Amino acid sequence: MSTPTTRTQTPPDADAAAVRKAISSAERPPRASTGAAALSFGWRGMLKIKHVPEQLIDVTITPVLFTLLFTYMYGGAISGSTGAYLQFILPGTIVMSVLFTTVYSGVALNTDITKGVVDRFRSLPIWPAAPLVGAVVGDSVRYVLAGTIVVIVGLVLGYSPEGGMDGVIAAMALVVLFAFGLAWVFTTVGLVMRSPNAVMNTGFMALFPLLFISNAFVPPETLPSAIEAFVDVNPFSHLVTAARGLMDGAAEAGDIFLVLGEAAVVTAVFAPLTLRLYRTRA
Amino acid sequence: MSTPSTLAIEATGLVKSFGQTRAVDGVDLAVRSGSVYGVLGPNGAGKTTTIRMLATLLRPDAGEARVLGHDIVREADAVRGAVSLTGQLASVDEDLTGRENLILIGRLLGLGRARAKERADELLDAFGLTEAAGRLVKNYSGGMRRRLDISASIVVTPQLMFLDEPTTGLDPRSRNQVWDIIRAMQAGGTTILLCTQYLDEADQLADGIAVIDHGRVIAEGTPGQLKASVGSGALHVRLLDPEQRPEAERILARELGTVHLEADPAALSASCADSDRAAEGIAELSRSGVRIADFSLGQPSLDEVFLALTGHPAEDQTAEEGAPEEERAA
Numbered sequence: 001m002s003t004p005t006t007r008t009q010t011p012p013d014a015d016a017a018a019v020r021k022a023i024s025s026a027e028r029p030p031r032a033s034t035g036a037a038a039l040s041f042g043w044r045g046m047l048k049i050k051h052v053p054e055q056l057i058d059v060t061i062t063p064v065l066f067t068l069l070f071t072y073m074y075g076g077a078i079s080g081s082t083g084a085y086l087q088f089i090l091p092g093t094i095v096m097s098v099l100f101t102t103v104y105s106g107v108a109l110n111t112d113i114t115k116g117v118v119d120r121f122r123s124l125p126i127w128p129a130a131p132l133v134g135a136v137v138g139d140s141v142r143y144v145l146a147g148t149i150v151v152i153v154g155l156v157l158g159y160s161p162e163g164g165m166d167g168v169i170a171a172m173a174l175v176v177l178f179a180f181g182l183a184w185v186f187t188t189v190g191l192v193m194r195s196p197n198a199v200m201n202t203g204f205m206a207l208f209p210l211l212f213i214s215n216a217f218v219p220p221e222t223l224p225s226a227i228e229a230f231v232d233v234n235p236f237s238h239l240v241t242a243a244r245g246l247m248d249g250a251a252e253a254g255d256i257f258l259v260l261g262e263a264a265v266v267t268a269v270f271a272p273l274t275l276r277l278y279r280t281r282a
Numbered sequence: 283m284s285t286p287s288t289l290a291i292e293a294t295g296l297v298k299s300f301g302q303t304r305a306v307d308g309v310d311l312a313v314r315s316g317s318v319y320g321v322l323g324p325n326g327a328g329k330t331t332t333i334r335m336l337a338t339l340l341r342p343d344a345g346e347a348r349v350l351g352h353d354i355v356r357e358a359d360a361v362r363g364a365v366s367l368t369g370q371l372a373s374v375d376e377d378l379t380g381r382e383n384l385i386l387i388g389r390l391l392g393l394g395r396a397r398a399k400e401r402a403d404e405l406l407d408a409f410g411l412t413e414a415a416g417r418l419v420k421n422y423s424g425g426m427r428r429r430l431d432i433s434a435s436i437v438v439t440p441q442l443m444f445l446d447e448p449t450t451g452l453d454p455r456s457r458n459q460v461w462d463i464i465r466a467m468q469a470g471g472t473t474i475l476l477c478t479q480y481l482d483e484a485d486q487l488a489d490g491i492a493v494i495d496h497g498r499v500i501a502e503g504t505p506g507q508l509k510a511s512v513g514s515g516a517l518h519v520r521l522l523d524p525e526q527r528p529e530a531e532r533i534l535a536r537e538l539g540t541v542h543l544e545a546d547p548a549a550l551s552a553s554c555a556d557s558d559r560a561a562e563g564i565a566e567l568s569r570s571g572v573r574i575a576d577f578s579l580g581q582p583s584l585d586e587v588f589l590a591l592t593g594h595p596a597e598d599q600t601a602e603e604g605a606p607e608e609e610r611a612a
Contacts, residue, residue, distance in 0.1 A: 016462045016463070016465070016466045017466075018407065018408035019408045019409065019462075019463050019466040019467070020466045020469060020470055021408065022404055022405055022408040022433075022436070023436055023439050023466065023467060023470035023472070027438075028391075028438050028439075029391065029392040029393050029394075029397075029438065030392050031363070031391075031392045032389065032390055032391065032392040036389070036392075037390055040386060040389040040390050043386070043389075044375070044378065044382075044386055047377075047378055047382055048377050048378070051377050051378065051379075051418060052377050112375075115371060115373075115375075115376060116369045116370070116371030116372065116373040117373050117374065117375050118373075119334075119339060119367060119369040119371075119373050120367060120369065120373035120374075120387075120434065121390075122338075122339050123337050123338065123339060123362055123365070123366065123367040124362060124387075124390050124391065125359060125362040125363035125391075126390055130390075280341070
């Protein structure tokens with residue numbers, strides 16, 4: 001087999017004359033606007049999904065496995081039939097799937113810091129929050145994908161939303177909104193921790209108990225009273241209740257406003273904290 | 283507005299502490315526009331912290347600095363608009379291709395979509411990266427990554443460029459390429475602040491050098507002035523028999539003064555004011571039966587300068603705390 005690409009192994013050198021020309025030919029353009037800078041970071045987020053699709057697989061495979069496992073292992077015991085249990089847990093699995101994904105916002109930020117990319121971004125004449133705000137664009141795509149995969153698995157297994165597709169879309173929108181709030185918690189964690197792995201472990205260690213000690217997978221009435229009391233105040237329960245309501249076509253406005261309020265509070269606390277830490281510590 | 287000044291960087295009394303450590307402990311710098319200025323020191327001396335303060339990434343605890351006439355704290359945004367930074371870690375996105383990295387930086391600096399692409403291709407070509415343009419940066423070699431990093435710093439030509447240890451970890455060939463790029467940039471009118479722990483690098487490139495140790499500038503001047511401050515010259519001797527070095531060391535210390543043992547086990551050098559004294563030293567060595575392979579009279583190397591200034595060799599501190607680690611722990 002003749003190889004047409006018999007290139008020399010040594011890469012071509014940087015050419016000093018060409019470098020000099022490249023330097024002299026660059027004009028300084030007017031600064032990028034706040035929106036344009038944030039959008040460029042959004043584009044970066046999309047490119048990362050394209051180049052590193054593995055990050056999506058990690059996040060979606062767990063909820064898919066849980067949906068299958070719970071439905072067929074515990075469905076009969078908990079709800080009397082797998083079908084009835086699937087109706088019950090699918091909103092909870094969507095919540096789990098999307099909220100797990102929020103940890104990656106912190107992991108990605110920590111990776112940028114440890115690799116040194118943040119130094120370059122921070123030395124550019126742009127709105128300092130642009131990298132963080134722009135990341136939301138990429139994040140939202142991930143959230144919607146993570147949620148959609150679970151919905152599809154549910155539909156394949158026989159889930160039928162009483163609230164119709166409108167209800168499913170509304171529930172998804174609510175979960176994604178809540179995820180935006182929660183993501184700020186993990187970006188804060190991402191700025192405090194020393195390595196991306198530490199961020200991931202901390203994130204999952206915090207999410208697992210909060211998701212399991214909620215009404216996502218079991219009706220809380222069956223729980224010991226102390227745990228039931230915790231489940232009742234757990235914001236993740238409130239999110240599951242609201243999402244379930246929307247998907248079942250029986251949403252109560254109070255439940256939805258409670259979730260929106262909690263997301264707003266988390267954002268109000270952790271978004272400024274993230275920005276502050278980003279400017280001083282990153 | 284900025285006052286017209288021939289100084290690109292003026293810093294007085296910069297201080298930055300991390301916990302108990304005073305990483306930078308009162309640094310003064312004056313860097314002429316258009317020059318390559320070397321900040322020379324071992325790991326943990328405070329070079330990176332100084333550069334990060336000047337590039338507006340860190341706020342100094344005390345002291346003041348103006349970069350291109352702009353105060354680094356009050357006018358940080360104006361500073362960012364005129365400088366670029368190539369950090370110690372290659373500050374490019376590994377999960378993107380080389381071309382995407384440059385387009386991203388171009389867009390962030392305000393270039394239009396088409397112009398950003400055009401500029402990216404222009405730079406990839408100038409830096410010999412056209413073939414690798416579509417590959418993810420995580421698959422680049424160290425030298426390629428460094429070239430991409432530097433090209434990202436000149437997507438829009440900066441008036442001043444901070445380069446933090448640009449050749450650390452590179453093979454000699456890639457190092458020479460980076461040196462050529464730095465020279466080309468200086469020829470193009472960009473002022474360069476170059477942090478390095480390599481003495482020959484500062485000697486090769488810099489017009490002025492500040493030697494920094496334990497967060498302080500311990501000496502400042504042109505490479506020639508620094509060498510002169512240690513003594514007007516040095517006698518370099520290589521022996522036929524390394525076994526005789528201790529004896530030669532004793533004799534030269536008696537005849538000439540400070541003796542420096544070089545990495546070559548048969549070589550040593552002694553500070554030496556004039557050629558008459560040097561001739562006496564050589565004569566004394568042969569009288570004592572020390573056999574000499576060759577000798578020369580020359581300027582002291584920056585290695586010797588560092589030793590004379592600090593009392594320890596430049597590169598024996600590498601095991602100590604590195605500045606970036608301290609910063610993360612802050």
